[in-house]
Amino acid sequence: MSAxxxxxxxFVDEAGDLTFFDKKGRIIVGQPGxxxxxxxxxxxxxxxxxxxxxxxxxxxxxxxxxxxKNIPSMQPEAKKTAITFHAKNDHPxxxxxxxxxxxSFDIKVLVAICSKADMAESAKANFKSxxxxxxxxxxxxxxxxxxxxxxxxxxxxxxxAIARRGKAVREEALEEAINQAQKNFESQWKIGSNSxxxxxxxxxxxxxxxxxxxxxxxxxxxxxxxxxxxxxxPLANKYRLIMDLDDKRNKPYGEWYGDRNPLTLEKLKGxxxx
Numbered sequence: 001m002s003a004x005x006x007x008x009x010x011f012v013d014e015a016g017d018l019t020f021f022d023k024k025g026r027i028i029v030g031q032p033g034x035x036x037x038x039x040x041x042x043x044x045x046x047x048x049x050x051x052x053x054x055x056x057x058x059x060x061x062x063x064x065x066x067x068x069k070n071i072p073s074m075q076p077e078a079k080k081t082a083i084t085f086h087a088k089n090d091h092p093x094x095x096x097x098x099x100x101x102x103x104s105f106d107i108k109v110l111v112a113i114c115s116k117a118d119m120a121e122s123a124k125a126n127f128k129s130x131x132x133x134x135x136x137x138x139x140x141x142x143x144x145x146x147x148x149x150x151x152x153x154x155x156x157x158x159x160x161a162i163a164r165r166g167k168a169v170r171e172e173a174l175e176e177a178i179n180q181a182q183k184n185f186e187s188q189w190k191i192g193s194n195s196x197x198x199x200x201x202x203x204x205x206x207x208x209x210x211x212x213x214x215x216x217x218x219x220x221x222x223x224x225x226x227x228x229x230x231x232x233x234p235l236a237n238k239y240r241l242i243m244d245l246d247d248k249r250n251k252p253y254g255e256w257y258g259d260r261n262p263l264t265l266e267k268l269k270g271x272x273x274x
Contacts, residue, residue, distance in 0.1 A: 044110075145184065163201075
C-alpha cells in the first residue's frame with residue numbers, strides 16, 4: 001500500500017507599504033501615507049476548509065445581526081466586510097469577533113519584517129552614486145524567500161495561496177523566490193526536497209486563509225507602527241517566528257521573536273525609533 005500523500009497549505013499576504021519618497025525625492029517614511037515598516041507573513045493552516053466554513057458562518061450571522069446589518073462596510077455594494085474580512089476596514093466590534101474566532105484555529109504564523117528607513121537611506125545613497133533605483137518587487141520577493149526558507153520540505157504537496165499585489169500577475173517571480181528559499185534551505189542543512197509546490201496568486205475574497213493572515217499581520221503591524229499590542233497578545237502563541245531583519249542591535253542577521261524570545265513592546269523600542 002502506498003504511503004498517504006502529505007499536504008501543507010500556506011497563505012501569504014503583506015502589511016505596510018513600499019512608499020519611500022515623495023515626488024521631489026525626499027524620504028517620507030513614517031509620515032502620513034508611508035509606513036515605517038513593511039512585512040510579509042505566511043499562515044500554515046491545518047484545515048483550510050474548516051476555517052473557510054467558520055469564517056463564512058460568522059459573516060452570515062453578522063450580516064443579519066440587528067446591530068451590524070446597517071453598517072456601511074456590511075453592505076454588499078461597498079465590497080468590504082460583506083465580501084471579505086479585512087482588519088483595517090472592519091468595524092471595531094466585528095473585528096473583535098473575528099479575532100476571537102481566529103484564536104481557535106489550528107494555525108502557525110511566520111512574519112518577516114524590514115525597516116523602511118534603513119532601505120530609504122541606502123536607496124538614496126545608491127541612486128546618488130550609481131544611478132540605480134530601488135525596486136519594490138525585489139524587496140517583496142526577498143521577504144518571500146525569507147519566510148519560506150524552512151517551510152518547503154515537510155510535505156509531498158505544498159499549496160501556496162498568495163494575495164495578489166495590485167493588478168500585476170507575477171507567478172514566475174514568485175516561483176523564483178520560492179525556489180530560492182528551497183535552495184537556501186538545502187545549502188544550509190544539506191537536506192533536499194522533492195515537494196510539489198503549487199503557487200496560486202488570488203484575492204482574499206476568494207480564499208479565507210488570506211483573510212486570516214491579513215488579521216495576524218495587522219496585529220503585528222499595530223505593535224510596530226503604533227506601540228499597540230492589544231490585538232497581538234491574545235494571538236501571540238500562534239506566531240512561530242517573527243523575523244525583524246533590520247533590528248541588528250544584538251545579532252547581525254536581525255532579531256528573531258518566538259517562544260524563546262517573545263515579542264514585547266519594550267523590546268521593540270530601539271527598532272521602532274528608526
